Amino acid sequence: MSDRIVCKPTPWFLLRAAAMLLMFGIFSVLFFRDAKWGYREENLAFHLSKAFERATSEFKAKQAELTPESWRAYASQQSVDFLPHASKDQKDVAPVPVPEGTPVPMPWPEKLHDYEAMKASLDQEQGKLFNEYRLEADIKKDVPDHDYPQRKITEQWVVFGICLVLAVGALFVLLRTLGRSLAIDGEAFYPASGGKIPFADLSSLDLRRWDTKGLAFAWARTPGGSDRKLRIDGLTYGGFKKEDDEPAERLMRRLRENFSGELIEYVTESEEPAKPAEPAS
Structure with missing residues (x-):
């Protein structure tokens, strides 16, 4: 009887299958993170930064007639509504998704009620007051260029599902070929x-x-x-x-x-x- 020749899976194929599994696995994690938390946290950072910009602008315009008490009374009546920034004047537009537990609308942060802090911020670089608040509130995301409506988050879930299916498929092929x-x-x-x-x-x-x-x-x-x-x-x-x-x-x-x-x-x-x-x- 002739010697038996056995051809096992080649390193070339196994490396390619493992690379595909790794790639689709990483993509799945990234898209899941953005859909579940990332975009919501960025929406929170974006709209809070806009609230600080608005408060600074209004404080600067009314500074001559303001007292600490009148500014606090005014600030306590303001809120962050989280409406899509491009459609903020449309009353029928739903708020953008934000992290669970965030009140919508959200009252202005206490830092914006502080007359002295607002006054000092006028002589500081733009955004310094918000950056101080962001550290205090443990907001980890930087402020994005725009917010993300529900449609964008749904897209992340869809792509996550596709990448997950591809990752499972690559894992199946890899395990099957190994045997x-x-x-x-x-x-x-x-x-x-x-x-x-x-x-x-x-x-x-x-x-x-x-x-x-x-x-x-x-x-x-x-x-x-x-x-x-x-x-x-x-x-x-x-x-x-x-x-x-x-x-x-x-x-x-x-x-x-x-x-x-x-x-x-x-x-x-x-x-x-x-x-x-x-x-x-």
Whole structure:
């Protein structure tokens, strides 16, 4: 009996599958984070910064006639409504999503009620008062250029779902391939899909893609009288590295030496090989 040749999954394929799993896994985490927390926290930072800008502008305009008591009374009546910034004058527009537990509308922060703090901020760089408040309130997100309506958050959930499906698919392919191999001995061929195919049961062998893509197809007769199509992927199993003595090529040579059916090769390559006609009896 000839020595058994076993072609296990190649590092090239495993690395590619692992890279795809890692990529889609990272994308899934990022999109989930933005949909669940990120965009909501950025909406909070954006609208609070606008409230500080508005308060500073109004305080500056009314400073001459204000007293600490009158400013506090005025500030206590103001709120952050979280309406989409581009549509803030439309009363029928729903507020943008914000972190759970945030009151909508939200009263102006106490820092904006402080007459002395507001007065001192007029001589400070723009945004300093809000940055102080952001640190005190533990708002981790920087202020974005715009807010995010519900539609944008829904888009993040959709893309998260797509990336999650792709990540699960990559994991499935990786795990399935790890448990498979191509093999051949002196009696039969053992395809990656499983089973033992005696050489006498092989009816056709299509090698039109073998030299260019390392891909071949074979058909084997089954006990029920039908043909089973077999995929022989040399790039995924065995490989063609000369330092490894080209395992896939050695397997194919052994298969051809023991094959006596219809051989299809060196023909114009088609996109998907059709099932060959059965040999005439």
